[in-house]
Amino acid sequence: MNARVLAVWCPDWPAVAAAVAADLPATRPVAVLHANRVVACSTQARAAGVRRGLRRREAQARCPELHVAQSDPERDARLFESVVAAVDEAVPGVEILRPGLLVLAARGASRYFGSEEAAAERLVDVVAAAGAECQIGTADELSTAVIAARHGELVPAGEGAQFLAPLPIAEIAAEPSLAAPDRGDLADLLRRLGLRTIGDFAALSPVDVTSRFGADAVLAHRAARAEPERPPSARALPPDLEVEQQFDPPIERVDAAAFAGRGLAERLHAKLSGAGVACTRLQVSANTGNGEQLTRVWRCAEPLTPEGTADRVRWQLDGWLTGRSEPRPTAGITVLRLEPVEVVAVGALQLGLWGGVGEEDERARRALTRVQGLLGGDAVRVGVHSGGRGPIERITLVSLGDELVPAADPAAPWPGRLPEPAPSTVLPNLPVVSLEDGSGVAVGVTERGEFTAPPTRLRWGSRTWGVQGWAGPWPVDERWWDTAAAQHAARVQVLLAESRALLLICVGGRWGVEGIYE
Structure with a gap:
């Protein structure tokens, strides 16, 4: 029997966190922007016509009283820690997928509260007491439970495929923490091929999916069929992979803890590379000067890079040290420990140009910044996908460091546009x-x-x-x-x-x- 999963989803969490950080009333419409486009908005903003993907100016034109905030993953993670702490106190064993979404084993919660329905009602109250709203979903598989949470459904055992079948195909890409970055392109391609629902996609033969699409499509197909996406432990853990660092005097400032966490992340990935594995579930633990023990588990759709590990460590330390969790640590951190809970073969992670994992972008950017400093701000430009009919018009060159805003909207219709493929x-x-x-x-x-x-x-x-x-x-x-x-x-x-x-x-x-x- 599969271990059932319970997912707790806080809708529009980036907008909720932005409103809390700005001390806004619950009735104020809020939108969160990235690259001058809306990536999240509150219910009040949607009621006024604000939608994801809108430019800032258009969003403000639709809703003049809109409060606009920039995307800030650290803020989202820091404020989400209070929700995580409240749920973990009610049902231990929480795993964070991203700020705004966490999962836990449904079996323990249902045994403690009497049933999955009672557990869901109790967790809704727990999250509400922490100052947030949430929806609960349960299912046999992780991705099905997350989709169920977005619909507020408790899917009975063995009925995951029936629940997913009538949903729009776009649902397989709705949750970024469970999908590759280009999952949205896959969903769009499937829709254009005439597969309108998840059930249509699930009806395809696994052999046909494997032979015609990429590796992420195979994972998406297994999720659409409500089959196990990956086993609970994809690979036996090699010994001695955990890393830890002791601090004397104890660390009490977030910036100092984040700096130490980055160094620890690099040490962890050096060990992982030596063992030929990559981490997909990471446990962050800390001990304080008064003997308190703090632990959180982060689960990721793709193997973590050193930068991804350092980000999660920084977010977690920020949540602990700023007192967003209850109870707040009464002393500084004396020991910080990183431990991989689940690993996969290193082949699941693309090696970088200089032999590392995830290092090439940062090293290339530093080199380009150096060239820019020598030759001037406009000497180094990067291309941004833009709208247009010809290949020259469809690329906007932007100086390195400037906001990556295209000259024209690539999503707009362009009658007479040159068909694919584009010239090399x-x-x-x-x-x-x-x-x-x-x-x-x-x-x-x-x-x-x-x-x-x-x-x-x-x-x-x-x-x-x-x-x-x-x-x-x-x-x-x-x-x-x-x-x-x-x-x-x-x-x-x-x-x-x-x-x-x-x-x-x-x-x-x-x-x-x-x-x-x-």
């Missing part, structure tokens, strides 16, 4: 070429979006290639209402001899090379 090399200067028919006459594009004659060869400087095939033309008629800014153009993909493919654009009767496919 984009040429902003548009080198001029000549597209000709069999008689050497230049080929153009009519107002109806058709070639004036079938193209047979292309001249680029001193070289000439035969045209073996093409796709298009795709006419573009932009800003037709503005005579000064209007642009009439047409794009075409051409396949040349020697397996070379180009993206051409015709503007004013002249052809230029906009991209190269390799």
Whole structure:
């Protein structure tokens, strides 16, 4: 028999935490932003028309009294500690998936309170006493229980697949702590393939899913079928993986504890790398000068990187030392210990460019920041996916360190947009070429979006290639209402001899090379 799981979900937790931090009344609408877009909002904000994904200006236009706060995972984790402490006092053995969501074994809770229904009612009261609202879900499997909590359902034993079947396919990507970062793309692809519900996806053969999609799709398919996503312990724990550090004098400040926690995280991952494993469940423990023992377990969908471990240690220490948990520690921390509770093979984690795990981004950023300091702020730019019809327009270059805001919304409809695949090399200067028919006459594009004659060869400087095939033309008629800014153009993909493919654009009767496919 499977060990049943009970999930406690606090809706809109980032918005709730932001309101508590700002000491706002419960009736004030709140939105949390990241990269100038809404990532979470309160019930009052949704009632006024605020939705995830909206830009700040549009959200404030829909709700003028909206309180706007920036995304702050440390704030969310620090304030969630009081909820975790309250639940853990009622039912020991809590595991945190993320701030706002925790799970525990349903068997112990139901035995103590008499039934799962009684346990759910009691935990709702416990969380309410801690100053938050929550929904409870139970099921045989972890992901099913989390989805059930989002619907406030207690799923009977053995009925997980029936519960999931009618739900929209987007539900498999609704919880980021249980999915890979690109799970949303998978859900969108499945929807476009005609699989509208989780049941439609579950009905596919596991062999078909494995052969046509990636590893995360296999995990999502097992979750859709309410099958075990992974065993309780994916791999036997090698000995002596835990790390600890003693402090004299005791640490009482959050910044000092976080600094020590980062060093401890690096030591832990050095041991994990040596053993050929990666951590998926981490226990953070601390002893205080008065003999108090503090322990929390963090569970993750993907193996932890050193940065991910350090973040969770910092969040947990922040919650303990700021007194958000009850009772507050009466003395500073004398011992800090990190212990992996569950591990997987190291192959589950992509190794970094310099041999470490999760280090390459930080090292590359430091190098680029150094170049930026030598050459100026605009010398180093990063690309941001933007909206547009051509490949040049669909990338916005932003100076390193600036807010990653695209020039145009990529989610907006763009009639006439170049179809996939995009060229691997984009040429902003548009080198001029000549597209000709069999008689050497230049080929153009009519107002109806058709070639004036079938193209047979292309001249680029001193070289000439035969045209073996093409796709298009795709006419573009932009800003037709503005005579000064209007642009009439047409794009075409051409396949040349020697397996070379180009993206051409015709503007004013002249052809230029906009991209190269390799």
